[in-house]
Amino acid sequence: MTRDDMNHDEEWEDIVRRLGGTEQQAQSKPASEDNEPQPSEGFVSQSLPQAGPRDYTLADEEIEDFQPPEPSPFATGNPRTILSWSVVIGSAFLWILAALGGWQLPWWLSAITLVGFFGGGLSLFFLLPKTWAHRGPSDDDDYGNGAKV
Structure with missing residues (x-):
């Protein structure tokens, strides 16, 4: 091991100890993306594509006979x-x-x-x-009544 590698190991152990890790955790190697687990001998590794945030399908849910409510006429205000x-x-x-x-x-x-x-x-x-009384029951997000003086 070179001196630079030893400094990195000591820094890693120091970080693990500060975060409340055990001595055994401090001695282990840090997990990185390069270190992939090796499959056992009888196991054939197949690389499956990893599921991402956009890998999903929407349920075929159709809303039948939806009729929006009639808006109130302007002149009746x-x-x-x-x-x-x-x-x-x-x-x-x-x-x-x-x-x-x-x-x-x-x-x-x-x-x-x-x-x-x-x-x-x-x-x-x-x-x-003048008050919050104009809010409908569907608007009940419970933001409280605000500051009171």
């Missing part, structure tokens, strides 16, 4: 919510259209859209739920 979203989106759309078209909006139209935009945004803010 809260009128305040619909009006607030319409004003906010309409104001922003008018500003973008005027900017792309290079139009100068009259002062009164600018003032109305500005007040409408902020008023609609403020209305939507106050329509936000």
Whole structure:
């Protein structure tokens, strides 16, 4: 053995001892990919392909007659919510259209859209739920109630 091999052996023994290994484990050779177990004499070695993470087949499970639930119509919502979203989106759309078209909006139209935009945004803010009670039973991921002061 060369001096370099002895240093590696001593380092290996030191690592094993620090990790709580026994003296016998410290004296054994480290397991590596190069050291494959040798088959016994009467055994014929066949190299089987190793199964990887993508070596699987999906079960042929067909969902029969699945019908998604009907979405709730847009017009049946809260009128305040619909009006607030319409004003906010309409104001922003008018500003973008005027900017792309290079139009100068009259002062009164600018003032109305500005007040409408902020008023609609403020209305939507106050329509936000105040508690966690709006969560459905299917959303029960049990994240707790959050911090309490």
